[in-house]
Amino acid sequence: MRYQDLESWLGWQETLHPRLIELGLDRIQQVFQRLYPKPPPFTVITIGGTNGKGSSVALLESIFVSAGYQVAAYTSPHLLRYNERIRLNLHEAEDAQICQAFQRIDEARGDISLTYFEFGTLAALDIFYRQTVDIALLEVGLGGRLDAVNIIDADIALICSIGLDHTDWLGDDRESIAREKAGIMRPGKPVICSDADIPTTIFSEADRLDSKLLCLGRDFTYRRQDTSWQWSGRNGEVHNFPLPALPGEHQLQNAAGVMMVLECLAESYPVSCQVVQQSLQGMHIPGRQQIISGKPDWIFDVHTIGKVLRPWRPCSGRGRSVVAPMLLWVC
DSSP: OOOHHHHHHHHHHHSSOSSSSSOOSSHHHHHHHHHOOOOOSSSSEEEESSSSSHHHHHHHHHHHHHOOOEEEEEEOOSSGGGGGGGEEETTTOHHHHHHHHHHHHHHTTOOOOOHHHHHHHHHHHHHHHSSOOOOOEEEOOSTTTTGGGSSOSSEEEEBOOOOOHHHHHSSSSSHHHHHHOOOOOOTEEEEEEEEOOHHHHHHHHHHHTOOEEEBBBTTTTTOSSSEEEEEEEOOEEEEEEEEOOSSSHHHHHHHHHHHHHHTTTTSSOOHHHHHHHHHHHHHHOTTTTEEOOOOEEOOOOEHHHHHHHSOOOOOOOOSSSSSOOOEEEEE
């Protein structure tokens, strides 16, 4: 094995490729095909968009695990430990699992150079292929069409709210960015968009690919009440749910998209309303409006404060934070 510990592997990966980010699928696709030439033996849900990806993944992960399914999740960046990116049934992958996956990738790649993110994506997929997994949740890192997770065909794509992000890479307006996000769509497969104001390029790309587009406001809706919210889908049924534990009206929008995913998978992976209710009430993402009780109480929110106070900047991923928790308020 090239390295025996995770920190050494990650430090080496930071120096392997000349660029931190290089969009494109050719290199990573070649390596992946050498490792796994056959389609994945599990259902793939790919989650893209600008805002709401993390919340949507967390809710889907909690619901499917609570319903008794074997669930894998790949997200980025991490908060405290690299292992947070790769999860199996809500448990972080062990150092040894990740190191062994890195070694297999290193042997398979030959002289192909990979970025830090590409190495991590391949490691996650390698681990998922070697487990008994029913559903894999893959969060897009940047864009969609040329993002590393897009080497896998999504059985269902979920596109959350779309805004101006990574304009140097994706375009300088919502329509251009939405076209890149739409790259996770697949012909004949469902794609759910939970954006309240869907860019026209989402519709045009769905038409071009003959994807089954399901839109918020047209194919599914939600309505907030005092202490609950209602959701209705294609069959017209109305379900009453408790408000998500994570605050903010946007969480209802995220949850509405998740409910549409559940409806699309209801025959293969049925989920009870009780499980959904419990997951909504138990939603928790470390560092996202996280309250630590004490004297005084501390409230942390890396997502909000990073946008309000300073631009996000990645730091070294060698087992350390990529997004550092920052104090939002003391009360």
